[in-house]
Amino acid sequence: MLDSPSPLLIDGRLAAGSGGTFATLNPATGEVLGEAADATAADMDAAIAAARRAFDESPWPTDLALRVRCLRQLRDALQRHADELRELTIAEVGAPRFLTYGAQLDAPVNDIGWFADLAESYAWTTDLGRAEPMGMASDRTVVREPVGVVGAITPWNFPHQINLAKLGPALAAGNTVVLKPAPDTPWCAAVLGAVIARETDIPAGVVNIVTSSDHALGAQLAEDPRVDLVSFTGSTETGRKVMRAAVPGLKRVFLELGGKSAFIVLDDADLKAACSYAAFSSVAHAGQGCALTTRILVPRDRYDEAARIIGKTLARLGAGDPADDSTICGPVISERQRDRVEGYLELAVKEGGTFAAGGGRPEGRDRGFWIEPTLVTGLDAGARTAREEIFGPVLVLLPHDGDDDAVRIANDSPYGLSGAVHGGAERARAVAARLRAGTVSVNSGVWYGADVPFGGYKQSGIGREMGVAGFEEYLETKAIAEGI
Numbered sequence: 148m149l150d151s152p153s154p155l156l157i158d159g160r161l162a163a164g165s166g167g168t169f170a171t172l173n174p175a176t177g178e179v180l181g182e183a184a185d186a187t188a189a190d191m192d193a194a195i196a197a198a199r200r201a202f203d204e205s206p207w208p209t210d211l212a213l214r215v216r217c218l219r220q221l222r223d224a225l226q227r228h229a230d231e232l233r234e235l236t237i238a239e240v241g242a243p244r245f246l247t248y249g250a251q252l253d254a255p256v257n258d259i260g261w262f263a264d265l266a267e268s269y270a271w272t273t274d275l276g277r278a279e280p281m282g283m284a285s286d287r288t289v290v291r292e293p294v295g296v297v298g299a300i301t302p303w304n305f306p307h308q309i310n311l312a313k314l315g316p317a318l319a320a321g322n323t324v325v326l327k328p329a330p331d332t333p334w335c336a337a338v339l340g341a342v343i344a345r346e347t348d349i350p351a352g353v354v355n356i357v358t359s360s361d362h363a364l365g366a367q368l369a370e371d372p373r374v375d376l377v378s379f380t381g382s383t384e385t386g387r388k389v390m391r392a393a394v395p396g397l398k399r400v401f402l403e404l405g406g407k408s409a410f411i412v413l414d415d416a417d418l419k420a421a422c423s424y425a426a427f428s429s430v431a432h433a434g435q436g437c438a439l440t441t442r443i444l445v446p447r448d449r450y451d452e453a454a455r456i457i458g459k460t461l462a463r464l465g466a467g468d469p470a471d472d473s474t475i476c477g478p479v480i481s482e483r484q485r486d487r488v489e490g491y492l493e494l495a496v497k498e499g500g501t502f503a504a505g506g507g508r509p510e511g512r513d514r515g516f517w518i519e520p521t522l523v524t525g526l527d528a529g530a531r532t533a534r535e536e537i538f539g540p541v542l543v544l545l546p547h548d549g550d551d552d553a554v555r556i557a558n559d560s561p562y563g564l565s566g567a568v569h570g571g572a573e574r575a576r577a578v579a580a581r582l583r584a585g586t587v588s589v590n591s592g593v594w595y596g597a598d599v600p601f602g603g604y605k606q607s608g609i610g611r612e613m614g615v616a617g618f619e620e621y622l623e624t625k626a627i628a629e630g631i
Contacts, residue, residue, distance in 0.1 A: 159351025
C-alpha cells in the first residue's frame, strides 16, 4: 500500500520529497519503522500552487456529484485496506488495538460517507422570497459556496480521525486541501495520499499531502496568501502562532486546541463505578487526547476512598503492548513527549503532590517511550500540574465541597474543551448545563460521532469540527438579489 519511503502527494502525483527522507519510529520499541518523504519549502509551495489551480480551474468546487462519488470511493478504498491500516496505526501511533475499531481508524473512515451524504442532502441554496427594499422589487437568494484552498495542519495523537475530520467536510464542501501532518506519524497521512492517487477519481491537486520533519512548513501554509482557510488541531500555544501567521491575510482560521477537562463526581454518584470509569477513560491511549477528563473532582469526605479506587484501577490497567487486544494504556508517542510528562511528574512532587498510583516508567519497558498510569493526590486546584495540559496518562484528584464548588473548580481553567458529570440524573444534567465546555458526558454518555460538533470554549479553540457545524466551517455565504 505504501512505497518505501512513503511518498508525498502533490498535484495528483506520488513523489519523493526534495529534502530526502526522515525516520518514523515505533513508540512501543523506539525502533525505526521506515522512512517518510521529507518535504521542503519548495515542495509545500508546489502543493499550494496545485491546490489553488485545482480550485480555480477544475470542476471540483461546482460538481457535487463528482465530490460525493469520490468521497465514497475513498471510504470504500480505506475500508478495503482496514487490516493493513490497523497494523500501521498500532505500530506508528502506539494506539491500543481496541481503539482502532473506534476513533483511531474505523469510525473516521466510516465518517467520510456521512459527509458525502450530508453534501448530497444539504440545502446549498435558500430562497428568501421577494421583497422591496428601498422600493426596488427583488428576488433574493442565499447561496453557500466553498471557501477555497484549505491548509490543514494536524497532530499525531489520533491521526486518521483528525486528518479525515478535516478532509471529509472540506472536500464535501468543494474545497481543495493541502494537508501537513505531524512528523511523528507521517505514514498515517502518506497512506491517504497513496489511496487517493491510486484508487479514487479525485482530480489532481484537489488533495495534496506534504509530510516533513520541518515544523516551519506549517507556518508557511498558514502564511501563504493563496490559502483561504487554515484548519489546525494541536496545542493552544501553537494555535496562537497559527492565528498570528494568518492575520496579515485576514484568512479564516479554525482552531481545535488543548484542554484540561474535569470529571465531576457528585455526592449521590456510585463512587466506585464513577471513579473506575474516570480512570479507564482518561488513560486510554496513554492519556494522549485533548478532550480527556484528567482532573477528577470528588466529594471531600470521600477523597481518600476515591484515591484508593482510582489507584487500584490504574494499577490493574498498567501500560501494555498496543498490539495486545487487552491493552488500554500504551506508550506515549516519543522520547520528547515522555520527557515532557516526566517533567510534570517532577513538578507535581515539588508542588506537594504524592502518587497514589504510578509516577514513573513501568518495569520491564526499557525500550520505547513509556509512562505508568499515574494518579496525583494532595494538590491544590491552583497547582500547575492541576491546571496545565500534560498529554500523558497522568490524572489529578481534587476535592470539592458540593455542586457549586465543583462547577467553580471545573470552570476555573483557561480551557473549555470537555467535561463529565456522574450523579443522579437530574442533578448531573443541571451541573452539566453550568459547565463552560464544548462537550459534556453525563453518566458515561458518549458524545463522539460524525454528526456531533466538536470544539471548545475559551482557549480550547475557535469553531467546531464534525457535524453540520463543522461542515459549514468550510463554506462561504453569498447573498444574491435579482431585480424584477
